[in-house]
Amino acid sequence: MDRGNRIMAYFYGTPRNPTTNVAYDLYYMCESIKDFLEGSDWRTDGVATGAGGFNGSAGNYAGTDATSGIYHTISAGYSTATTGYITFYKKHYATGQTAGYTPSYKITINIDTADGWRVNVYDDNGANSTPAAGTNVGIGGTTNASYNRVGGGYGSMLHELHIIANDTTFMMKVTGSDVSGGGTASTRDHGWFVLNDLEYAPTIDNWAYSIDDTYCPSVLVHSAWMNVMDNPVPSETNGNYCHFGVGQPRYIDHNGVVRTSMFNAYNGSYHFGLDITASQQYSTISPPPALNQEHFNVSGGDAPIHQLTPVQFIGQHSLRLAAAASTTTAINKNPRRGRMMNMYRISDNAGNDGDVILEGSTRYRIVKPHKCGYQFGYESDINACYAFPEANVPYV
Amino acid sequence: MALTDAEKLAVRQRHSLHEDSASDQYISDFKVYRYKTDTEYSKANMNIDYIVENFDGSTMGVFSQRSPLEMVTFGISSLKDENNVWVEWTGGTE
Numbered sequence: 001m002d003r004g005n006r007i008m009a010y011f012y013g014t015p016r017n018p019t020t021n022v023a024y025d026l027y028y029m030c031e032s033i034k035d036f037l038e039g040s041d042w043r044t045d046g047v048a049t050g051a052g053g054f055n056g057s058a059g060n061y062a063g064t065d066a067t068s069g070i071y072h073t074i075s076a077g078y079s080t081a082t083t084g085y086i087t088f089y090k091k092h093y094a095t096g097q098t099a100g101y102t103p104s105y106k107i108t109i110n111i112d113t114a115d116g117w118r119v120n121v122y123d124d125n126g127a128n129s130t131p132a133a134g135t136n137v138g139i140g141g142t143t144n145a146s147y148n149r150v151g152g153g154y155g156s157m158l159h160e161l162h163i164i165a166n167d168t169t170f171m172m173k174v175t176g177s178d179v180s181g182g183g184t185a186s187t188r189d190h191g192w193f194v195l196n197d198l199e200y201a202p203t204i205d206n207w208a209y210s211i212d213d214t215y216c217p218s219v220l221v222h223s224a225w226m227n228v229m230d231n232p233v234p235s236e237t238n239g240n241y242c243h244f245g246v247g248q249p250r251y252i253d254h255n256g257v258v259r260t261s262m263f264n265a266y267n268g269s270y271h272f273g274l275d276i277t278a279s280q281q282y283s284t285i286s287p288p289p290a291l292n293q294e295h296f297n298v299s300g301g302d303a304p305i306h307q308l309t310p311v312q313f314i315g316q317h318s319l320r321l322a323a324a325a326s327t328t329t330a331i332n333k334n335p336r337r338g339r340m341m342n343m344y345r346i347s348d349n350a351g352n353d354g355d356v357i358l359e360g361s362t363r364y365r366i367v368k369p370h371k372c373g374y375q376f377g378y379e380s381d382i383n384a385c386y387a388f389p390e391a392n393v394p395y396v
Numbered sequence: 397m398a399l400t401d402a403e404k405l406a407v408r409q410r411h412s413l414h415e416d417s418a419s420d421q422y423i424s425d426f427k428v429y430r431y432k433t434d435t436e437y438s439k440a441n442m443n444i445d446y447i448v449e450n451f452d453g454s455t456m457g458v459f460s461q462r463s464p465l466e467m468v469t470f471g472i473s474s475l476k477d478e479n480n481v482w483v484e485w486t487g488g489t490e
Binding site: 108110120122123125126127128129132133134135136137142143145211212213214257258259260261262266327328329331332 | 408409411412413414415420421423439442443444445447451453454455456457458459460461462463467470
């Protein structure tokens with residue numbers, strides 16, 4: 001049933017062929033994601049009930065519809081039997097609230113043997129790719145080396161996929177390996193991608209959009225954490241086995257010029273919020289990803305209580321004396337700050353991907369995308385967790 | 397005529413391209429195009445499908461900028477540009 005690009009907010013899928021390599025698995029998976037974004041029950045479509053792709057009967061499809069038209073121009077395809085891709089556009093939730101204000105981004109998800117699952121965000125012209133210039137870079141966004149790669153060229157290399165798609169947020173959490181079986185607890189890799197709208201600030205955003213109509217006040221967060229997120233031995237000694245990046249793909253800098261955000265996800269340090277060096281300059285979020293967050297043991301209640309802390313965006317800045325040498329990132333400072341709508345940091349180790357916490361009757365889905373509790377991501381050893389509402393939250 | 401090192405650095409900074417040649421995301425070879433002067437701006441002329449035939453994100457890239465109205469390409473030998481609004485910039489004064 002096609003409901004005119006109206007979608008359910010939460011998707012969970014696992015491969016139908018978890019241990020064997022089957023051609024066109026990834027293409028069928030992309031078709032299922034397309035079904036989901038187009039508002040049909042992907043679990044009952046032929047691509048999820050046949051011999052490949054996602055296992056529809058084991059999947060989940062929950063929540064309530066996003067506003068019609070937020071996700072549009074959705075297409076999926078493949079180039080070989082071991083590849084798949086899906087491309088779509090996401091409008092900012094406040095599109096149309098002011099006449100002529102219709103910011104959006106184009107999102108492309110690619111999957112193949114060489115680079116696994118990864119995501120690129122383009123402006124609405126299809127240019128200015130972030131977080132990497134090319135599509136041949138793993139979801140960690142640093143290089144196309146194996147330590148960026150989550151999953152591979154067959155569905156069997158995927159462990160599971162979670163997606164939140166509502167008016168303000170497209171979030172994808174992918175776990176997998178580069179070998180058949182989707183990896184074990186000590187080898188499984190976790191990739192995370194979020195494109196999350198900032199709270200609409202009409203005075204700023206209307207002005208910024210008038211300067212350049214590729215401007216869109218949404219924030220890209222991505223990460224890849226290798227081997228350790230499901231691992232009872234939590235720390236990874238390889239410094240390049242984790243990556244974390246944040247940025248507003250297209251923004252207006254402090255001099256009023258449109259820019260493409262700089263990302264430096266390597267080591268999970270530069271965007272981690274506690275990299276206190278003379279050249280600290282990259283975008284980050286608050287609560288700082290590096291900080292750990294304890295829960296509350298509320299007596300007489302449903303302890304532990306997980307506080308829902310709204311996540312804030314901090315655009316790229318310049319922690320330096322004014323006379324210090326300049327780099328691209330520091331020159332092109334982004335003054336934009338703001339609330340990332342419907343994205344919450346919650347207590348560490350609150351749960352596993354897809355678990356539900358409740359605030360009254362409101363359901364939130366948890367993901368655990370990266371480690372925290374230390375200045376450098378690659379040495380951190382506590383699972384940071386985030387929560388997203390399962391149902392859509394419309395703003396009119 | 398070719399871009400000077402100073403002009404290349406300025407292009408990198410305008411388009412937020414990595415400056416460190418040791419970076420995995422460093423783009424060593426790129427072309428710069430500028431919108432033809434006295435030509436009316438059209439958003440359609442900025443679209444990736446207008447700029448290049450069969451865009452392949454694994455080998456190609458386009459970064460665009462409004463002030464100056466300019467774009468940087470890599471992995472693209474020639475533009476589609478049917479309206480002929482883009483002129484390769486080789487440095488110096490326009």
